[in-house]
Amino acid sequence: MEFFTVLPLTQLSGVMPKTCTLIRAHPFKPWWQRNSKPARFRCQKMYVPGFGEASPEKKAANNMHNFFTYIAVRIVGAQLESYNTEAHKDLMEFLDKNSLNDGDKFCAALMRESPRHKGLAMRILEVRSAYCKNDFEWDNLQRLASQMADESDTKLMRDYVLETSHDPRSD
Amino acid sequence: MEFFTVLPLTQLSGVMPKTCTLIRAHPFKPWWQRNSKPARFRCQKMYVPGFGEASPEKKAANNMHNFFTYIAVRIVGAQLESYNTEAHKDLMEFLDKNSLNDGDKFCAALMRESPRHKGLAMRILEVRSAYCKNDFEWDNLQRLASQMADESDTKLMRDYVLETSHDPRSD
Numbered sequence A, B: 001m002e003f004f005t006v007l008p009l010t011q012l013s014g015v016m017p018k019t020c021t022l023i024r025a026h027p028f029k030p031w032w033q034r035n036s037k038p039a040r041f042r043c044q045k046m047y048v049p050g051f052g053e054a055s056p057e058k059k060a061a062n063n064m065h066n067f068f069t070y071i072a073v074r075i076v077g078a079q080l081e082s083y084n085t086e087a088h089k090d091l092m093e094f095l096d097k098n099s100l101n102d103g104d105k106f107c108a109a110l111m112r113e114s115p116r117h118k119g120l121a122m123r124i125l126e127v128r129s130a131y132c133k134n135d136f137e138w139d140n141l142q143r144l145a146s147q148m149a150d151e152s153d154t155k156l157m158r159d160y161v162l163e164t165s166h167d168p169r170s171d
Helices: A056-083 A085-097 A103-113 A116-135 A138-164 B056-083 B087-097 B103-113 B115-133 B138-164
Strands: A019-024 A039-041 B021-023 B039-041
Touching: A039 B039, A056 A116, A056 B056, A056 B087, A056 B138, A085 A116, A085 B087, A103 B138, A116 A138, A116 B138, A138 B056, A138 B115, A138 B138, B056 B087, B056 B103, B056 B115, B103 B115, B103 B138
Parallel strands: none
Antiparallel strands: A019 A039, B021 B039
16 A cells, blocks of 8 residues: 655645744834834744645545554454354455455445445444544554654664774774 | 555454453452452453554554655755755755655665765754654644544445435436
8 A cells, every 4th residue: 555655856836834923023013113124934843845735644644544444354354253254254255356455445345245245344434433533542653653763763873883883893 | 655564364363452451350359258250351442453563553653654754855855955956956866766665774775875965864864753753743643534534434325325325306
């Protein structure tokens, strides 16, 4: 599944940062008492180009949505395996023939396969929604991503230094 | 970029749910006063098979990490374009030759290209970390993903009903 499409970086027609605030020199003075200092923007966030009218958060949410469909299919598959082998077989056979890359497309096709498959699709939709809202640990995701950024930085720089530094024992 | 590898659903040797608690019938009674009720598990979360020793959160964090590298490259590219066209050209040329699918691999290769490229790589690492920790709106991601689950459910079911229902005007 494509996590994101790498757009050319030269395509910089993006949105303005979301938290830009127009700061005026004297916001409460009438105009004739104001000096000629120009209005300026105070932007607290970095400008991310190339997302058009969407945002990085929207793009990430879209991919999380597909990820949750994948998780829901796994959960339902595991539940059915033990007590409804027929439905489990139906789901596995459908999975062999259809890609899970686009979650909604997969569910739409599953609904239309047969009335039995429709039941499976409804269950997957229910599990997906419940997993996203109740089970998935969003705080944990944020903590892990932040930790990963730190650990990767350290590893990349350590590897580089070890590779390029002069070893005095080799003299 | 592969958001996740679709593992076969039959591979169900997963981890136990994270919030399973062993509940005993009389936790504070000595054993000779206890009756014979067996210990039981109270699991609040759905069992997600097939992630081995990792977790769905870890998998998602790994993909967010690569996404942040992509975002950082875009941010640095946009910053350089206006005031350091030489460095911008270096980055664009390097991007043409190297894939951004694996963020850490991309940064490691950029560091080793030349001392000038190393400066670019250090800047990308710094921006990536700052973006992940300060700029990215995690709450917004959760809200959008949850909203997307609801909207998709409604859309899928509405489309199905419209497609399969009997139109009385056609009689």
